[in-house]
Amino acid sequence: xxxxxxxxxxxxxxxxxxxxxxxxxxxxxxxxxxxxxxxxxxxxxxxxxxxxxxxxxxxxxxxxxxxxx
Ligand SMILES: [Zn+2]
Numbered sequence: 667x668x669x670x671x672x673x674x675x676x677x678x679x680x681x682x683x684x685x686x687x688x689x690x691x692x693x694x695x696x697x698x699x700x701x702x703x704x705x706x707x708x709x710x711x712x713x714x715x716x717x718x719x720x721x722x723x724x725x726x727x728x729x730x731x732x733x734x735x
């Protein structure tokens with residue numbers, strides 16, 4: 667997988683920030699644009715934190731992560 671270990675770095679293919687998902691002891695990096703058609707996969711920690719407000723797209727996720735000026 668080209669984006670393995672590249673969490674928060676730009677994807678070598680498309681330049682979108684690489685996303686991270688965690689399962690217990692394992693961590694998986696993926697590009698939402700190239701690998702999941704723009705969908706953000708549910709991360710345990712984040713989904714618990716956000717509850718119903720889980721972002722469904724990369725744009726939504728970036729909005730959540732950006733500080734509101
Ligand atoms: Zn990509």
